[in-house]
Amino acid sequence: QQQVKQSPQSLIVQKGGIPIINCAYENTAFDYFPWYQQFPGKGPALLIAIRPDVSEKKEGRFTISFNKSAKQFSLHIMDSQPGDSATYFCAATSSYGKLTFGQGTILTVHP
């Protein structure tokens, strides 16, 4: 029940495409859903986060869509760029900031 399932494992798009990464959870106590971005050789860094009282949050080219009834949320990257190539992790937490991470999606954006 603590799992966060993420898909796909890897994703390849052309520059300007809109990659979409999906996550699903079971624990209804989760109330904070961040996405982290990780470049090779670096630690993960917070990209964008959402709470379940809103259905969408946008920051620049990054948008989170949240479906509370389906217990699913997704990350969309508009006008993707080669510099967006990284591993993306969805996560969820319900207490004390203890994050449960998805398995990660390796995104490659070709020029």
Place this chain on the structure above:
Amino acid sequence: DAGVIQSPRHEVTEMGQEVTLRCKPISGHDYLFWYRQTMMRGLELLIYFNNNVPIDDSGMPEDRFSAKMPNASFSTLKIQPSEPRDSAVYFCASSPSARGSEQFFGPGTRLTVL
């Protein structure tokens, strides 16, 4: 602020040896987390501290692993004895508060146990 600092950045050791990983969190952050990252298991939370007190160590794989936080600016993760299956990247992260707070990750320590 320099961010979360971890040392060493790379560690290569032989099976059976003791390994100590070090972390300096961001000043003023009350929470400190230790994670392990592998291709097979992804990012796993090992243990976290609040105000230097261990709160949840349910992710520590076995008794060979131990973690301490003697003060607000320093934490260690020790593996004794080390085994090849402990090879992974170990991250330390800190957070200013509990729920809904961003966790700031360090650059990680890449551990290789031969």
